Amino acid sequence: MNRRTAPATPGDALAGALAAEYAAIYAYGPIGVRLTDADRRAARTAEAAHRSRRDALVLQLSATGGTVPPDQAGYALPFPVTDRAAALRLAVQVEERTAAFWRAALPVTTGADRTRALNALTDCAVRATRWRRSAGLTPLTVPFPGSPT
Amino acid sequence: MLRSGALLAVGAATVPLTGCALFDRDEPSPPPDPLEPLADEARALAARHRAAIAADPGLADRLTPIAEAHTAHADELRRLIGRPGPSGPATPAPSAGEGTRSALLAGLRTAEQSGRDNAAKACAAAPGDRAALLGSIAAARATHLEALK
Numbered sequence: 001m002n003r004r005t006a007p008a009t010p011g012d013a014l015a016g017a018l019a020a021e022y023a024a025i026y027a028y029g030p031i032g033v034r035l036t037d038a039d040r041r042a043a044r045t046a047e048a049a050h051r052s053r054r055d056a057l058v059l060q061l062s063a064t065g066g067t068v069p070p071d072q073a074g075y076a077l078p079f080p081v082t083d084r085a086a087a088l089r090l091a092v093q094v095e096e097r098t099a100a101f102w103r104a105a106l107p108v109t110t111g112a113d114r115t116r117a118l119n120a121l122t123d124c125a126v127r128a129t130r131w132r133r134s135a136g137l138t139p140l141t142v143p144f145p146g147s148p149t
Numbered sequence: 150m151l152r153s154g155a156l157l158a159v160g161a162a163t164v165p166l167t168g169c170a171l172f173d174r175d176e177p178s179p180p181p182d183p184l185e186p187l188a189d190e191a192r193a194l195a196a197r198h199r200a201a202i203a204a205d206p207g208l209a210d211r212l213t214p215i216a217e218a219h220t221a222h223a224d225e226l227r228r229l230i231g232r233p234g235p236s237g238p239a240t241p242a243p244s245a246g247e248g249t250r251s252a253l254l255a256g257l258r259t260a261e262q263s264g265r266d267n268a269a270k271a272c273a274a275a276p277g278d279r280a281a282l283l284g285s286i287a288a289a290r291a292t293h294l295e296a297l298k
Contacts, residue, residue: 106284107281115273118287122291126291140211141296143217144225147281
């Protein structure tokens, strides 16, 4: 995952998180197509969680007079999602990447904003662990979720 | 007579203590860093997972990455604090090496849950330059909880 420079203001950080949420929602489309049963239900639940973070961010950025970055018609996927294994691998990547944007919001936020960012980071990290388990990947965890290293 | 005798005895006992505190001290030690308890907890969590592996080697594949993550957390926290911590292995909780596998895992989950809450509180209260690491540690402990299910 390439990392841009650390955001300097809460508005920049939350705009970055919003762009990541848009991309995550987009990615769960092709992911869900390749999954069945419990995996597909988990993908739907994950997508719904990203949608509600997106909605909250749009509201918050609008209310504070910040710039609300627009959603895009499509996002480049890192590899073609042709089967279940690729779908699960992409789901892990999407969650890890989104976690990184929420982590980047922690240093520049305080109070309730920071708590929201931490909750979002934690949710992404836990979903990444669940996807690793579904994919049979080990270890199930990484030492520093959301960290570029 | 009895009463004044007792008072005298107490007074005599306090004199050398006061002298010691006033004159025999070296440089005052710096105030403890608020992250000290979290660093100690990370070290204790690592020891707890190692003790569980010793008690049930079949858990090694699952618990070793988690133990290593806690050690990495302790190292990073110590680096932030800027002072070395206690050396040698942390004393594991007495219950860590006993019981059935499900009891071992339940004990670890309880410890991870409480560790997660402590790290989340520390993240909320920390200055910006410490928030990202503390957020990653809180999120990591949440993923451990998931991996121990």
